[in-house]
Amino acid sequence: MERGYLERLGIGRVPSPCFVVDEGLLSRNLAVLDTVQQRTGARILLALKGFAMFSVFPLLRTVLHGACASSPHEARLAREEFGREVHVFAAAYSDDDMQDILRHADHVVFNSFAQLERFRPAVQACPRHVSMGIRVNPEHSEGAVPIYDPCSDGSRLGVRLREFEAALERDSGALDGVEGLHFHTLCQHNADALERTLAEVEKKFGRWMHGMQWVNMGGGHHITRSDYDVDTLCRCAAHVRRTYGVQVYLEPGEAVALDTGILVATVLDVVQADMPVAILDASAACHMPDVLEMPYRPHVIGSGLQGEKAYSYRFAGKSCLAGDVIGEYSFDEPLRAGDRVAFTDMAIYSMVKTNTFNGLQLPAIARYRPATDEILVERTFGYEDFRNRLS
Ligand SMILES: Cc1ncc(COP(=O)(O)O)c(C=O)c1O
Structure with missing residues (x-):
């Protein structure tokens, strides 16, 4: 620009x-994202945490399959303003959160087996089918800034392999009702980072991916950046779909509205x-x-x-x-x-993170x-x- x-x-x-968002540039990004969907059968969701300007949702939903939310409020915005599929992940849910989320969500992803066990009955009692998933942590960092690295030491995000195995040892039914695995480890990365991450995820969690219906590969994919290797992304998504027979989801925030x-x-x-x-x-x-x-x-x-x-x-x-x-x-x-x-x-992150400090x-x-x-x-x-x- x-x-x-x-x-x-x-x-x-x-x-x-004033934030000014250019619909022509958004359409250009959507065309790139649509190519990925057409080539791989993957479904791309908008991560609302990165971009939640609902006046352009009618344009976005012509291509994107839905939105992913991090809270009851985002889930409601996704349902009311975006439509299509509503996916939710949060590091932890309260009882009230879950009650609200179940009004809107199609997929709910849990960050621990304890939360899965606690909320499984509520999800299964929901009159609509709500698909449950669990987030895994492949313990593979791709050199992101530590505060944006979900695999940094001590990160609370995602279940590590040893915890995953321990949960199944304690209770062989620990995965009952779980239809998907979720991993999110990248931040503004190119597809080579995804390829390396995916290899780790498969090595550690591949044996459970076979039994799943979907795999969500999170966000952090800078798909619409001019030097992004779309071919490698498509190869990874197609590989996961073919190998495990699952629906692949991607949930970028930045890539949807990058440079728009x-x-x-x-x-x-x-x-x-x-x-x-x-x-x-x-x-x-x-x-x-x-x-x-x-x-x-x-x-x-x-x-x-x-x-x-x-x-x-x-x-x-x-x-x-x-x-x-x-x-x-x-x-x-x-x-x-x-x-x-x-x-x-x-457009990305700044708009959703504004605040009125000093009454500005x-x-x-x-x-x-x-x-x-x-x-x-x-x-x-x-x-x-x-x-x-x-x-
Ligand atoms: C679980 C999850 N999904 C998707 C995203 C979106 O990431 P990005 O905007 O970098 O594509 C994030 C970002 O933090 C995330 O935590």
């Missing part, structure tokens, strides 16, 4: 700050600290927390690295947090209060429809949204 994109879109047409949305912000002031600092109406802490958590430096359209172009600035948010710093950028022209800037790849304004949410050059501002937020989270 470069300057010409912003001119076509016309960022002056949206409020600030920007966050438009406005320069409010430029202060001279040790370097020129542009203070924006967008904030790393409130509107793009992954910048601080991961951490990473998001790209700004039309910018270079610090010192690369004539005018360099640090970009910072308007919250009180001293570390509310987005990164260092340079531009051909000096920045002035009132200038608009656009951060790329902000939440970014509006808009769709851009390139075919008709329309911008549809779906939501703006105000004082009530801030107040309603407090009492």
